[in-house]
Amino acid sequence: xxxxxxxxxxxxxxxxxxxxxxxxxxxxxxxxxxxxxxxxxxxxxxxxxxxxxxxxxxxxxxxxxxxxxxxxxxxxxxxxxxxxxxxxxxxxxxxxxxxxxxxxxxxxxxxxxxxxxxxxxxxxxxxxxxxxxxxxxxxxxxxxxxxxxxxxxxxxxxxxxxxxxxxxxxxxxxxxxxxxxxxxxxxxxxxxxxxxxxxxxxxxxxxxxxxxxxxxxxxxxxxxxxxxxxxxxxxxxxxxxxxxxxxxxxxxxxxxxxxxxxxxxxxxxxxxxxxxxxxxxxxxxxxxxxxxxxxxxxxxxxxxxxxxxxxxxxxxxxxxxxxxxxxxxxxxxxxxxxxxxxxxxxxxxxxxxxxxxxxxxxxxxxxxxxxxxxxxxxxxxxxxxxxxxxx
Amino acid sequence: xxxxxxxxxxxxxxxxxxxxxxxxxxxxxxxxxxxxxxxxxxxxxxxxxxxxxxxxxxxxxxxxxxxxxxxxxxxxxxxxxxxxxxxxxxxxxxxxxxxxxxxxxxxxxxxxxxxxxxxxxxxxxxxxxxxxxxxxxxxxxxxxxxxxxxxxxxxxxxxxxxxxxxxxxxxxxxxxxxxxxxxxxxxxxxxxxxxxxxxxxxxxxxxxxxxxxxxxxxxxxxxxxxxxxxxxxxxxxxxxxxxxxxxxxxxxxxxxxxxxxxxxxxxxxxxxxxxxxxxxxxxxxxxxxxxxxxxxxxxxxxxxxxxxxxxxxxxxxxxxxxxxxxxxxxxxxxxxxxxxxxxxxxxxxxxxxxxxxxxxxxxxxxxxxxxxxxxxxxxxxxxxxxxxxxxxxxxxxxxxxxxxxxxxxxxxxxxxxxxxxxxxxxxxxxxxxxxxxxxxxxxxxxxxxxxxxxxxxxxxxxxxxxxxxxxxxxxxxxxxxx
Numbered sequence: 001x002x003x004x005x006x007x008x009x010x011x012x013x014x015x016x017x018x019x020x021x022x023x024x025x026x027x028x029x030x031x032x033x034x035x036x037x038x039x040x041x042x043x044x045x046x047x048x049x050x051x052x053x054x055x056x057x058x059x060x061x062x063x064x065x066x067x068x069x070x071x072x073x074x075x076x077x078x079x080x081x082x083x084x085x086x087x088x089x090x091x092x093x094x095x096x097x098x099x100x101x102x103x104x105x106x107x108x109x110x111x112x113x114x115x116x117x118x119x120x121x122x123x124x125x126x127x128x129x130x131x132x133x134x135x136x137x138x139x140x141x142x143x144x145x146x147x148x149x150x151x152x153x154x155x156x157x158x159x160x161x162x163x164x165x166x167x168x169x170x171x172x173x174x175x176x177x178x179x180x181x182x183x184x185x186x187x188x189x190x191x192x193x194x195x196x197x198x199x200x201x202x203x204x205x206x207x208x209x210x211x212x213x214x215x216x217x218x219x220x221x222x223x224x225x226x227x228x229x230x231x232x233x234x235x236x237x238x239x240x241x242x243x244x245x246x247x248x249x250x251x252x253x254x255x256x257x258x259x260x261x262x263x264x265x266x267x268x269x270x271x272x273x274x275x276x277x278x279x280x281x282x283x284x285x286x287x288x289x290x291x292x293x294x295x296x297x298x299x300x301x302x303x304x305x306x307x308x309x310x311x312x313x314x315x316x317x318x319x320x321x322x323x324x325x326x327x328x329x330x331x332x333x334x335x336x337x338x339x340x341x342x343x344x345x346x347x348x349x350x351x352x353x354x355x356x357x358x359x360x361x362x363x364x365x366x367x368x369x370x371x372x373x374x375x376x377x378x379x380x381x382x383x384x385x386x387x388x389x390x391x
Numbered sequence: 392x393x394x395x396x397x398x399x400x401x402x403x404x405x406x407x408x409x410x411x412x413x414x415x416x417x418x419x420x421x422x423x424x425x426x427x428x429x430x431x432x433x434x435x436x437x438x439x440x441x442x443x444x445x446x447x448x449x450x451x452x453x454x455x456x457x458x459x460x461x462x463x464x465x466x467x468x469x470x471x472x473x474x475x476x477x478x479x480x481x482x483x484x485x486x487x488x489x490x491x492x493x494x495x496x497x498x499x500x501x502x503x504x505x506x507x508x509x510x511x512x513x514x515x516x517x518x519x520x521x522x523x524x525x526x527x528x529x530x531x532x533x534x535x536x537x538x539x540x541x542x543x544x545x546x547x548x549x550x551x552x553x554x555x556x557x558x559x560x561x562x563x564x565x566x567x568x569x570x571x572x573x574x575x576x577x578x579x580x581x582x583x584x585x586x587x588x589x590x591x592x593x594x595x596x597x598x599x600x601x602x603x604x605x606x607x608x609x610x611x612x613x614x615x616x617x618x619x620x621x622x623x624x625x626x627x628x629x630x631x632x633x634x635x636x637x638x639x640x641x642x643x644x645x646x647x648x649x650x651x652x653x654x655x656x657x658x659x660x661x662x663x664x665x666x667x668x669x670x671x672x673x674x675x676x677x678x679x680x681x682x683x684x685x686x687x688x689x690x691x692x693x694x695x696x697x698x699x700x701x702x703x704x705x706x707x708x709x710x711x712x713x714x715x716x717x718x719x720x721x722x723x724x725x726x727x728x729x730x731x732x733x734x735x736x737x738x739x740x741x742x743x744x745x746x747x748x749x750x751x752x753x754x755x756x757x758x759x760x761x762x763x764x765x766x767x768x769x770x771x772x773x774x775x776x777x778x779x780x781x782x783x784x785x786x787x788x789x790x791x792x793x794x795x796x797x798x799x800x801x802x803x804x805x806x807x808x809x810x811x812x813x814x815x816x817x818x819x820x821x822x823x824x825x826x827x828x829x830x831x832x833x834x835x836x837x838x839x840x841x842x843x844x845x846x847x848x849x850x851x852x853x854x855x856x857x858x859x860x861x862x863x864x865x866x867x868x869x870x871x872x873x
Contacts, residue, residue, distance in 0.1 A: 116735075117733055118733050118734055118735060119732065119733050119734060119805050120734070120805060122735050130750060130771055131740070132740050132741065132742040132746070132747075132851075132859055133742075133750075133771075133851070133859075133861045134827065135813075135815050135827055135828055135829045136740060136806055136807070136813075136851075136852075137801070137803050137806060137813070137815040137827075137829075138734070138803055138805050138806050140801075140803065140805065141801040141803035141806065141813075141815045142801075144801030144803075145799040145800070145801050145815070145817055146799075147801075148799045148800055148801060148840060149798070149799045149840075152799075152840045197804075198802070198804055198812075199804055199805055200801045200802065200803045200804060200805070200812075201801055201802035201803075201804075201812070202801070203801075245777065247777055249825065249827055250769055250770060250771075250777055250824075250825050251777060251778075251825060252798070252819040252823065252824070252825045254825075256798065256799050256817060378817075378827075
């Protein structure tokens with residue numbers, strides 16, 4: 001089996017300001033993100049040979065992208081992998097380039113959630129077998145089940161457990177305060193996090209990410225051509241997706257205190273990139289809820305199982321720590337416009353590896369990781385991408 | 392083997408929630424009668440309560456075959472579409488079971504009981520399950536809203552090893568406009584109280600009891616208990632006193648103070664209360680009023696002393712969750728419209744009839760599958776084993792009676808629900824199998840990892856006129872093994 005390592009490079013990226021973009025349509029956001037990427041790569045619309053659009057709600061076919069951007073009768077694929085949709089669009093573009101099907105491809109992720117007027121996401125379950133018989137639990141509840149189990153498994157009472165989670169929220173909101181593209185740019189305190197209203201016990205408001213609109217885009221090219229676009233291309237080292245068979249919902253052997261799909265996607269990505277977890281300089285992970293980030297730290301082997309608390313307490317995951325995580329503020333500050341999130345994560349890692357992250361800049365990073373998760377604990381799809389600034 | 396049909400088993404269901412009558416009265420700035428009424432949870436209705444009573448009735452006794460299932464209620468979930476067929480499927484009865492709904496009058500419960508006796512005595516069947524349940528909704532601020540309650544009862548009738556014999560069953564008809572609800576109306580209308588009490592209830596029941604006792608040369612002192620139905624205990628007491636009974640000793644008052652008049656289930660629920668005393672050879676007089684009167688004489692056999700149904704009525708009445716809010720009752724019964732949470736509309740969760748049908752065959756009884764190769768129980772039913780990946784070598788495996796424990800839980804404050812927060816759980820069944828489902832009839836503070844739960848059949852939601860019934864877990868209440 002071959003690896004994607006060093007076959008493809010990202011040479012341009014764009015990302016709009018995420019937030020309650022009531023004044024922008026999905027067309028506006030896609031145009032803004034893609035034209036930023038064009039400019040960043042020094043190319044124009046006529047250079048794009050194929051495109052992938054990641055979007056969960058709001059339409060069919062690649063027309064959604066081709067129409068506003070006036071793409072010229074090229075292949076456009078509309079793709080969906082729940083909350084990991086953005087990463088799926090990037091993967092499609094990278095694979096096409098690696099396969100030699102095209103040399104320059106565009107990946108775009110977009111989602112408009114605020115127009116629905118809903119708290120949280122629209123219905124996340126497809127109208128599939130048995131769906132009407134399942135609990136209508138919301139995503140916060142689905143992840144709260146993992147918090148309850150993590151606390152029980154590692155002997156944390158609810159108060160201690162919630163304090164641990166609150167520290168993650170405080171860190172990510174601090175990072176978001178340094179980011180003009182974040183939806184939420186205010187710092188919070190532990191007390192604010194702990195005092196916030198309950199959403200799905202034991203998760204409170206500040207344990208949950210917001211609901212936002214957003215779009216992000218990437219231009220990927222053959223690695224051997226990358227330097228003709230820019231001096232500092234970012235090389236793709238690994239692109240892994242792990243889709244669980246929903247076994248955790250059915251099999252009592254699942255402990256609900258980790259996400260199996262994250263563990264497996266992480267291992268596969270490290271193997272594909274030929275590195276280990278300790279080689280990662282900066283990581284953007286799927287903190288849809290604080291407890292998700294907590295378990296990701298262990299499942300991606302950043303912390304030992306059951307010991308993430310020690311690394312959180314020591315500041316290891318802060319911008320100046322040993323392994324900065326969610327330097328842009330994460331989903332906690334960007335919200336989670338589904339199709340856009342995976343590419344928004346890559347946008348931050350890309351900027352970090354190019355030393356262009358401003359106040360959030362991590363010192364001399366070499367290898368970055370994005371972790372983008374769809375579904376729920378017990379029934380997830382996880383995408384892990386690894387990129388580097390050296391070939 | 393008894394020569395005539397009798398009672399093999401019985402069970403009742405009282406919803407766990409109670410609303411003090413004073414709380415209702417206070418809301419309307421008036422005085423209410425003493426006591427409290429049982430309130431079906433927002434996810435209960437006559438059908439789910441009948442299932443609960445039937446499961447209690449059948450827990451200790453598993454007849455090889457049940458020839459018929461009769462369901463009686465004035466408040467069935469569908470006006471067209473049989474409830475008994477659905478209940479039979481939930482209980483896992485075979486397609487050879489005759490199913491029939493009875494309704495329209497408060498004596499439909501005893502009417503079904505009588506029809507079952509006739510079926511057995513005529514040789515048409517050997518065992519018949521009779522369920523009666525009511526969840527009547529009265530106009531807010533009415534007296535009956537306070538004194539009526541929700542509940543269900545089930546009797547398994549047959550000939551072999553009866554715990555009580557049915558000595559006789561009489562039925563009298565009477566045309567009167569005293570309680571009624573037209574086909575397009577939600578609330579029950581009643582004639583003037585005194586008219587209903589004297590010219591309705593008292594006249595008709597007096598006539599029935601006198602005739603039936605006279606016919607057999609029986610007298611009031613031969614009965615240990617009277618099990619009657621009516622929303623006004625004083626009227627019942629006065630009537631039976633006038634007939635020579637001693638109401639203070641003989642009246643079975645299982646429901647008045649703590650449950651209320653449970654409509655078509657009331658007389659038979661009182662009969663369950665009387666039989667639970669476990670006294671052999673006691674005679675019980677059951678009367679059920681409603682456009683006439685049914686009168687039944689039940690005589691407990693020696694077997695009653697060794698018999699205990701699961702979840703005694705008395706224990707269920709004792710075990711309760713106090714509803715301190717009349718508003719909650721109004722919301723649960725859809726009597727006021729409240730602001731919904733900004734979440735996707737329920738329409739998105741509407742089951743389609745083909746999907747319901749396809750996924751119902753044998754599965755309404757909460758069947759999963761067990762792999763014939765690796766023996767792993769799995770829920771929901773699978774074609775490919777989740778462990779050994781064997782295809783199409785799985786057998787049906789029932790989970791509805793399996794004890795389970797809570798592995799994880801959350802209280803979801805933003806899910807659309809008539810009773811926020813919704814408690815969602817991951818439960819693991821004894822012997823294998825895991826299910827993610829909501830927990831009902833729980834107090835928030837009692838929910839914990841590792842708590843024992845059992846399964847209960849409930850209504851998840853109603854969308855597009857389709858009642859979406861499925862299973863939830865509930866804390867294990869009384870489980871006294873005698």
